[in-house]
Amino acid sequence: MESIVEKRSFQVDSKGYYGSFGGAFIPEMLYPNVEELRENYLQIISDPSFQKEYSDLLRDYVGRPTPLYRANRLSEKYKTNIFLKREDLCHTGAHKVNNTIGQILMAQRLGKKRIVAETGAGQHGVATATVCALMDLECVVYMGELDIERQAPNVARMKMLGAEVRPATCGSRTLKDATNEAMRHWINNPVDTHYIIGSVVGPHPYPDMVARFQSIISEEIRWQLKQHTGSETPDYVLACVGGGSNAAGAFYHFLSEENVRLVAIEAAGMGVNSGHSAATTALGKPGVLHGSRTILMQTEDGQVTEPFSISAGLDYPGIGPQHAYLYDSGRGTFMSATDEEAVQAAFELTRYEGIIPALESAHALAVLGRLGASENETVVVNLSGRGDKDMGTFMKYID
């Protein structure tokens, strides 16, 4: 009983678990690589020279701190106080680069010469190719064959940045298959290669490491919000969840403050029960995916099923183990938005505030009307990315 009474941290424990979620469910071939990282990551992150290099790059290269902007017209419409955390203004157009900067510095300190990564929509691939160009490391990015066709501009960006883009041709030929291929690549190149996972997924210590690199988001929100409102804590923090890295970063410094409602928004695709959805907590069950015990969409027989969302960044059949724990424990509130709702929300933000959001981030905006936030309350929405990459989709809705 004591553990229930104690204030829970919701952070990873010494064995790599969040409650019953997490761990490192990996084949022996990956064990030495993951173990090397596990043994070293905390020490490297806490090293002052690492911290200086990381924060200098975030400031001078990424453009941090990103603004916390009070969206006045949107606030008026929803009769509450809405603040947008402008991760869309990061270099490369999304929060993804916070993590890739951290991991490339990690890779250097581990003496790695090559980088492998997976990508869905290409945002993480671009963020990885970017830091590899910056640090002059060789870069291989796996991308589902289908996604390569759907995301040509990002494929071109990665190539221009000097990365080799390799198609994942097996299975469903999307993000989960690209992740499998990146893991296989790491198995085949265990000594000199570091795998930069793009989200808070994968075996321990990845979910914790990526969350730490993204935690700068909530660190900034706290002092920025204090400047705006006099209080460091909002009533709500909203973030979309595919794997969940932007949400993990936006929630991080509010996890133990239970008066801050943490709202994760999943992609319902064409509708949660349409058979074309990526609403993992609504449709999934506990199981093991990509090295950790989490909640994932699967058949009765335990085969991983193919999710669907208009937004490639949310098109993933699992969520990070920390999010699974937030869901399971009730600490997090999980909602979902359909493709249509997300597109509508994207147009709304554009017309009300002059900001074109990424389709992923638009999912978080889409629940503002059903949140039930009052006039006196404060809502922070993590605007994780910008919508340039989604113009092809948006164009279809412009008459």
Add this chain to the structure above:
Amino acid sequence: MNRITKLFQDAKNEQEGGLLNVYFTAGFPELNDTTRVLQALQDGGVDLVEIGMPYSDPVADGETIQQSNDRALENGMSVKILFEQLKDMRETISVPVLLMGYINPVLQFGIENFCAKCAEVGVDGLILPDMPMDVFLDEYKSIFDAHGLLNIFLITPQTSEQRIKLIDEVSEGFIYTVSSASVTGSKSGVDSNMESYFARLDAMNLRNQRLIGFGIKDHETFKQASSHAAGAIIGSAFIRVLQQTTDLEQDVKSFVREVKNYPETIAI
């Protein structure tokens, strides 16, 4: 006594050629080929068999085995169907049988239920490459033991000496020795790096015998590997035989005989 334990005990006493373990994917090439392939492997003279439970995301496997997994799943293969297919196997199958697969389908079936079914149909051991050792020891070992199932651990050239010793301590049956840093089916033969790795293992005087897997495809590579261990495991090369076969029983038997180099004239 567990059939795997007995096989390795006898092999130690007799000291003849290597033991051949062949992997194939259940429900491949056709849904109901599982027991046909199993029977043909035994008829061909295989020493033990590893039946793969197909999975949508087999990260430790290369393209060949993944394709066979995809095909088997398209055929409708599932853990439940596999146990139905295997329910009478011990009427004719005397070789040790292992099930190999990824942990998620096993978890969904239920570990307790899964192990009970294994024991019921006569499975001798399991290879679940993405099951962490600590989870096995803390949560599952007692269930495995209660049902007489051995858990086979893997080691690779990157596995530290300390960890190899730990694996040797908790292993029963044999240790699955992955020959190189790779997924299945990507390399072939035994090179000088592997020689020194195998020599290093020999010098450790492990209590368990070893089977070498990954990159074994024919008689020559089998013989090479067997000179460094109790025997070897063939997977992808056998899946390729199944992909191309026009006469399943005959092709499977011929493959096993060629690998073990039984003279074709001896009828078995």
